[in-house]
Amino acid sequence: MTDAGNKPVSIALTNCSKTFPDGTRALEPLDLAIHAGETVVFLGPSGCGKTTTLRIIAGLEEPDAGGKVLFDGTDVTHLPIEQRNVGMVFQSYALFPNMTVAGNIGYGLKIRKVPGAQIKARVSEMLAMMQITRLADRRIDQLSGGQRQRVALARAIAVRPRALLLDEPLTALDAKLRDTLRLEIDSLLRSLGITAIYVTHDQAEAMALGDRIVVMEHGRVAQIGKPRDIYQRPATRFVAEFIGTMNRLTGSMNNGRFICKAGGIAWPEAPANATEILFRPEDIRVVEGDETTGLQGKVAAAFFLGDRTRLFVDVGEAQPLVIESTARRDFSHGDPVGLAIDPRGLLVL
Amino acid sequence: MKRRGLFYLQLGFTLLVCAFLVVPVFLSIMAGLTVNYFVGIESGLTLRWVMEVWNGYRDTIFLSIGLSLACLAVTLVIGVPAAYVLAKRQTALTRALEEMLVLPVAVPGLATALALIVTYGSLSGFRTSWAFILVGHVLFTLPFMVRSVLAVLSAIDLKTLEEGAASLGAGFWSRFRDIVLPNCRQGILAGSLMVVTLSMGEFNMTWLLHTPFTKTLPVGLADAYASLRLEVGSAYTLVFFLMIMPLLLALQAFAKPRPTKFVAEDAE
Numbered sequence: 001m002t003d004a005g006n007k008p009v010s011i012a013l014t015n016c017s018k019t020f021p022d023g024t025r026a027l028e029p030l031d032l033a034i035h036a037g038e039t040v041v042f043l044g045p046s047g048c049g050k051t052t053t054l055r056i057i058a059g060l061e062e063p064d065a066g067g068k069v070l071f072d073g074t075d076v077t078h079l080p081i082e083q084r085n086v087g088m089v090f091q092s093y094a095l096f097p098n099m100t101v102a103g104n105i106g107y108g109l110k111i112r113k114v115p116g117a118q119i120k121a122r123v124s125e126m127l128a129m130m131q132i133t134r135l136a137d138r139r140i141d142q143l144s145g146g147q148r149q150r151v152a153l154a155r156a157i158a159v160r161p162r163a164l165l166l167d168e169p170l171t172a173l174d175a176k177l178r179d180t181l182r183l184e185i186d187s188l189l190r191s192l193g194i195t196a197i198y199v200t201h202d203q204a205e206a207m208a209l210g211d212r213i214v215v216m217e218h219g220r221v222a223q224i225g226k227p228r229d230i231y232q233r234p235a236t237r238f239v240a241e242f243i244g245t246m247n248r249l250t251g252s253m254n255n256g257r258f259i260c261k262a263g264g265i266a267w268p269e270a271p272a273n274a275t276e277i278l279f280r281p282e283d284i285r286v287v288e289g290d291e292t293t294g295l296q297g298k299v300a301a302a303f304f305l306g307d308r309t310r311l312f313v314d315v316g317e318a319q320p321l322v323i324e325s326t327a328r329r330d331f332s333h334g335d336p337v338g339l340a341i342d343p344r345g346l347l348v349l
Numbered sequence: 350m351k352r353r354g355l356f357y358l359q360l361g362f363t364l365l366v367c368a369f370l371v372v373p374v375f376l377s378i379m380a381g382l383t384v385n386y387f388v389g390i391e392s393g394l395t396l397r398w399v400m401e402v403w404n405g406y407r408d409t410i411f412l413s414i415g416l417s418l419a420c421l422a423v424t425l426v427i428g429v430p431a432a433y434v435l436a437k438r439q440t441a442l443t444r445a446l447e448e449m450l451v452l453p454v455a456v457p458g459l460a461t462a463l464a465l466i467v468t469y470g471s472l473s474g475f476r477t478s479w480a481f482i483l484v485g486h487v488l489f490t491l492p493f494m495v496r497s498v499l500a501v502l503s504a505i506d507l508k509t510l511e512e513g514a515a516s517l518g519a520g521f522w523s524r525f526r527d528i529v530l531p532n533c534r535q536g537i538l539a540g541s542l543m544v545v546t547l548s549m550g551e552f553n554m555t556w557l558l559h560t561p562f563t564k565t566l567p568v569g570l571a572d573a574y575a576s577l578r579l580e581v582g583s584a585y586t587l588v589f590f591l592m593i594m595p596l597l598l599a600l601q602a603f604a605k606p607r608p609t610k611f612v613a614e615d616a617e
Contacts, residue, residue: 094513
């Protein structure tokens with residue numbers, strides 16, 4: 001592997017908080033350990049502190065007094081970004097308009113006083129890797145958004161950084177391109193084996209790319225875990241509702257059944273004091289034929305999506321339930337439907 | 350046709366305005382080349398007056414060129430870093446500084462010159478040197494340099510560009526040299542053009558600041574008009590014109606923005 005010039009680094013944050021000069025607390029004290037070679041995604045709505053955390057790791061911000069940033073156990077808290085040897089990819093690309101594509105990719109090597117011939121070789125290698133060889137002599141204003149982000153990635157990787165930091169790299173792109181580049185970034189990160197930190201507000205991106213996801217809210221970590229854990233066992237209500245779609249029923253337990261306005265659900269292993277249950281759309285289905293069910297609702301809206309129909313079913317709650325139905329049936333507004341919930345998917349938070 | 354009639358009316362008006370502006374220039378140039386202006390063109394053409402001006406006022410021309418280049422050097426050294434700081438730190442203080450920088454343009458040049466004389470006039474070595482005029486010119490032209498560089502720097506995302514360069518290992522000086530300066534090239538060139546022309550033609554302040562040994566071109570011109578034949582004054586204008594035009598054209602060609610070529614987006 002040609003990119004194993006630097007061993008991937010492990011990163012640790014201890015007690016890192018950030019208060020901006022105007023007094024805003026962007027980040028509550030945070031402890032976080034990122035293993036060498038791992039891809040960690042910071043996920044959360046805007047203003048949750050994810051970008052601030054990334055910038056502290058990058059060396060673009062210093063944590064408040066008492067906070068520490070360790071790279072492989074070495075304290076780098078007061079080291080500016082230019083001495084940390086991290087690659088960074090920005091949402092706005094931050095490509096230099098006064099240089100060509102090749103000039104941009106080679107800049108980091110030029111700064112490191114690498115001999116010209118080696119820079120040339122490495123730049124061609126990067127261009128080939130990102131499939132942009134034919135753009136080498138273009139100016140930046142002659143590139144499309146997707147091409148710019150490829151150049152930005154190539155530029156960040158060219159210097160063989162110890163960690164790659166990506167700040168919402170796909171947000172400025174359109175949906176289709178985002179999917180393509182997400183796949184490319186994923187295979188790139190796997191093949192480089194580099195420690196990568198990826199900031200996004202898009203949960204689909206987070207699920208696809210992260211070995212682990214750090215969900216953040218109001219400057220605090222809400223949950224850290226593998227994508228599957230975060231989705232299936234959200235630690236808080238915020239996580240449950242931020243990631244994917246969550247349905248909610250309110251009621252109370254009675255004799256091993258959860259009773260709500262729309263009926264009852266058999267749930268033997270339920271906690272006795274459950275007053276609200278949560279579940280994903282894939283854990284509820286519309287019953288067919290004469291199958292009996294304890295839960296009844298009325299179709300509030302139905303959207304035929306081709307492979308399935310997305311139903312909004314009114315069950316007397318504040319929010320209708322969202323159901324993905326694959327039934328070969330034409331739903332229309334007001335249809336009464338019987339519903340069945342898989343008790344394994346039920347959550348109480 | 351009605352539209353056609355209107356077109357000729359507009360053309361006629363435009364030509365009239367042009368003539369109003371151009372004819373005096375032309376007459377002035379001709380006056381400088383005529384043997385006797387009062388007799389008219391039939392008295393013949395001559396370069397005598399031009400030569401007279403060249404011999405008598407050569408020094409003012411060189412002083413003006415030297416002064417405007419020195420002024421350019423100083424405004425570059427002070428103005429570009431100042432614009433950089435103003436672009437990077439948008440605080441109440443920097444905004445106030447930015448406004449104050451423009452004051453010497455708003456305040457009459459005579460007032461600025463008087464203030465300089467009252468304050469520093471007693472430093473005789475300084476008062477009699479051309480550096481005294483330079484100070485006035487820098488005060489007057491600096492805002493033009495700062496403004497045009499600042500305009501370019503505010504239009505690009507300077508902070509992120511610098512962060513990008515820093516992430517690649519570039520320290521402050523490398524970033525300033527490789528990223529900041531090349532990307533505000535247009536502003537620097539436009540500012541330089543303003544500074545040189547303004548310094549070259551500045552009369553107001555210079556008229557008070559100069560001494561008999563430090564006459565600039567415009568001061569000499571006023572001198573020539575006031576005390577010599579009209580032909581000499583006009584010949585002076587011609588010399589001024591010949592001096593400044595090539596300079597302006599060269600700077601203009603230099604400062605011309607590169608044409609942006611739009612390339613069809615490649616399929617991703």
